[in-house]
Amino acid sequence: MxxxxxKTVIEGWFNLQFxxxxxMAFGWMLxxxxxxxxxxxxRMIVAIGIGYYLFKIVKQKMHWGYITCVALIxxxxxxxxxxxxxxxxxFDKGCVFDPQFGDYLPYHGVAVxxxxxxxxxxxxxxxxxxxxxxxxxxxxxxxFWAGQVKELFPPVxxxxxxxxxxxxxxxIVWQKRFFGKKEEIISESVEETKxxxxxx
Numbered sequence: 001m002x003x004x005x006x007k008t009v010i011e012g013w014f015n016l017q018f019x020x021x022x023x024m025a026f027g028w029m030l031x032x033x034x035x036x037x038x039x040x041x042x043r044m045i046v047a048i049g050i051g052y053y054l055f056k057i058v059k060q061k062m063h064w065g066y067i068t069c070v071a072l073i074x075x076x077x078x079x080x081x082x083x084x085x086x087x088x089x090x091f092d093k094g095c096v097f098d099p100q101f102g103d104y105l106p107y108h109g110v111a112v113x114x115x116x117x118x119x120x121x122x123x124x125x126x127x128x129x130x131x132x133x134x135x136x137x138x139x140x141x142x143x144f145w146a147g148q149v150k151e152l153f154p155p156v157x158x159x160x161x162x163x164x165x166x167x168x169x170x171x172i173v174w175q176k177r178f179f180g181k182k183e184e185i186i187s188e189s190v191e192e193t194k195x196x197x198x199x200x
Contacts, residue, residue, distance in 0.1 A: 006131075013134045019156045020125040033123065040084040040122040047077045065170070066178035072167035079160030083126040088119025128156040 007016040022036065054070050092114040119125070132153040138145040157165075171178065 013132065015131045015133050016129050017131040017156050019128040021128050021156075022125045036123055040081070043077065043081045043084060047074065047081055050074045050077055063178045065174055069167040069170045069174075069178075072163045072170075076160040076163035076165075076167070079158070079163065080126050084124050085122055086124060087127065088124030089117040089121060090114065091124075092116070092118055126158070126160075128158045128161070130158065130162070131156045 005018045008014075009016055024039065050070065051074060054067070054074055057067055057070060090113060092112050132151070134152040135149050136152050137149050138147065140147050
């Protein structure tokens with residue numbers, strides 16, 4: 001993860017933080033250029049799979065809320081893929097990789113448009129920008145961070161991450177509403193196929 005310029009939006013709560021993330025969520029990544037390429041290809045395969053599934057559930061006329069949630073996940077996946085595919089082609093990197101330290105050098109700016117870019121096709125970083133900076137003091141009885149001060153939600157994320165997360169959480173929360181109608185139809189069809197007890 002390489003951090004750049006930060007702007008305070010709500011003091012002590014929320015910042016806009018320019019971050020170039022070479023990997024996945026929380027900065028997790030596969031090592032080397034081969035790992036970066038594999039991650040980009042994996043993202044494309046997943047997006048194609050989600051797109052096909054979305055097409056199927058639209059044809060099946062499933063609950064509009066469920067379709068919306070899957071569409072949010074699809075949109076988020078495409079957003080992160082777009083960064084991986086072309087971001088490195090059209091921007092100068094806000095920082096440079098230093099092989100001596102094995103990490104990106106810190107900087108205080110943001111990436112700018114460039115005709116040369118900083119990375120090849122499929123090798124760009126994903127840009128994150130939202131950071132909830134609220135700090136919480138954990139009491140002494142807390143089992144993991146007793147007495148420590150930690151950020152409430154330290155990961156920096158982007159609109160695509162929020163879209164994916166919102167879609168997944170909504171499916172979990174509203175699953176009975178999304179799938180309940182289908183279960184009722186199945187239950188009714190089973191009841192219809194049962195032999196009439198009076199005739200037995």
